[in-house]
Amino acid sequence: MNGMFKNRNVVILIIFGFFVHALILKAVFDIYFSSPIDNGMTPIKSTNNPPAKRLVFIVADGLRADGIFGKSQSEAPNLTKIRKTRGSWGVAHTRVPTESRPGHIALLGGIYEDPAAILKGWKVNPVDFDSVINQSTNAWCWGGPSIVNMFNRDNLPHIHLYSYDPSMEDYGKNDTISLDQWVFDQVENFIEQHKICNDCKHFRQSGNLFFLHLLGIDTAGHAYKPESAEYKSNIKFVDEHIPKIEELFENVFPDKSTAYVFSADHGMTNWGSHGAGSYHETETPLIAWGAGIKINQKRMDIDQIDVAPLLSALIGINFPINSL
Ligand SMILES: [Zn+2]
Ligand SMILES: [Zn+2]
Incomplete structure (x- = not known):
C-alpha cells in the first residue's frame, strides 16, 4: 500500500x-x-542633407576580413590603397548564423535574421522585410539569383534586379571568377547604355543605389578553401575591378557625389565553410570612400547591422523601417 x-x-x-x-x-x-519585424511603424528619413547623390554598394560574398586586411593586404592592393589614403575602414562584425541571407538582411535591412527562418533552413524569406534597396529612389542590383531576388518580392517598379541563371552558380565552381566577371560586364554595359540615353531621368536622380553582389570569392572558398590560390586570385580579380567600376561611375557622374561602400555578408573558415561563429566567419571587411566619407586611416569596427543606416544616411533615404 x-x-x-x-x-x-x-x-x-x-x-x-x-x-x-x-x-x-x-x-x-x-x-x-x-521576429524582429514590427509592423505599422512610420518610416524615418535619415537626413535632409545627404552628402552623396548616389551609392555604389559592393558585397564580396564570403570574403573574410583576414582575406584583405593585415598580412593579406597585398592580396588586394587597390582596396588597401583606398582605405589607407582616401577612405574609412574597419571590421563589420556579423552575428550567427553566418549565412548569405542573414548577412545581406543585416547589411541592407539593418536587422538580424528573423529566427523563424531557421524552419526554412535560413534559405527562404519567411516574412517581408524593408531594405535600403526598397527605400532607395531607384535601385539597380546585379549578382547571384539567390541573393538579388530576395529584394523585390512586391515587384516594385523602382527596383531593377539582374541575375545570372542559377545553373551558372554550379558552373561557377570550376571558374569562380566568371560569376564576378558577369556582374562587372553587366554594370559596364548598363553604364555605357545610360551614358548616351536621353530619357533616363531615373538614372540621374538623387538617392539611387547600385548594388553589386559578387559570389565568386564565396564559391572559391567552398571549393578550394581560403588559403588556396583560387580564393586569392578571385580576391585579386575583384580588387582589380574596384578602380574600374569607380572610374565608370565617376565618368558618367563627374559631380564628385558618388559614395562607395565595400563589404561582405560573412567570412569563411580555413576549411571552406561558414554558418557558425568563429572569427573567420563573423569578421568581414568594411571599406567606404567617396562622397560623404571622412578619411580615417585608423581601423573602426562596427556591427554589421549598422551598415544599413550608414548606407541610408549617405544618400538621404529613409532608414529601412525595421532597422535596429
Ligand atoms: Zn554568402
Ligand atoms: Zn557560401
Missing part, C-alpha cells in the same frame, strides 16, 4: 516536472524567438 502511494507520487512529480520544463522552454522561445 505504502509502495503504491510512493509510486503515484513519483509519477505526479515526473508529470509536474515535465510541465515546468515545457513552461520554461516556452518562455525562452517567447523571449528570444520573436
Whole structure:
C-alpha cells in the first residue's frame, strides 16, 4: 500500500516536472524567438542633407576580413590603397548564423535574421522585410539569383534586379571568377547604355543605389578553401575591378557625389565553410570612400547591422523601417 502511494507520487512529480520544463522552454522561445519585424511603424528619413547623390554598394560574398586586411593586404592592393589614403575602414562584425541571407538582411535591412527562418533552413524569406534597396529612389542590383531576388518580392517598379541563371552558380565552381566577371560586364554595359540615353531621368536622380553582389570569392572558398590560390586570385580579380567600376561611375557622374561602400555578408573558415561563429566567419571587411566619407586611416569596427543606416544616411533615404 505504502509502495503504491510512493509510486503515484513519483509519477505526479515526473508529470509536474515535465510541465515546468515545457513552461520554461516556452518562455525562452517567447523571449528570444520573436521576429524582429514590427509592423505599422512610420518610416524615418535619415537626413535632409545627404552628402552623396548616389551609392555604389559592393558585397564580396564570403570574403573574410583576414582575406584583405593585415598580412593579406597585398592580396588586394587597390582596396588597401583606398582605405589607407582616401577612405574609412574597419571590421563589420556579423552575428550567427553566418549565412548569405542573414548577412545581406543585416547589411541592407539593418536587422538580424528573423529566427523563424531557421524552419526554412535560413534559405527562404519567411516574412517581408524593408531594405535600403526598397527605400532607395531607384535601385539597380546585379549578382547571384539567390541573393538579388530576395529584394523585390512586391515587384516594385523602382527596383531593377539582374541575375545570372542559377545553373551558372554550379558552373561557377570550376571558374569562380566568371560569376564576378558577369556582374562587372553587366554594370559596364548598363553604364555605357545610360551614358548616351536621353530619357533616363531615373538614372540621374538623387538617392539611387547600385548594388553589386559578387559570389565568386564565396564559391572559391567552398571549393578550394581560403588559403588556396583560387580564393586569392578571385580576391585579386575583384580588387582589380574596384578602380574600374569607380572610374565608370565617376565618368558618367563627374559631380564628385558618388559614395562607395565595400563589404561582405560573412567570412569563411580555413576549411571552406561558414554558418557558425568563429572569427573567420563573423569578421568581414568594411571599406567606404567617396562622397560623404571622412578619411580615417585608423581601423573602426562596427556591427554589421549598422551598415544599413550608414548606407541610408549617405544618400538621404529613409532608414529601412525595421532597422535596429
Ligand atoms: Zn554568402
Ligand atoms: Zn557560401
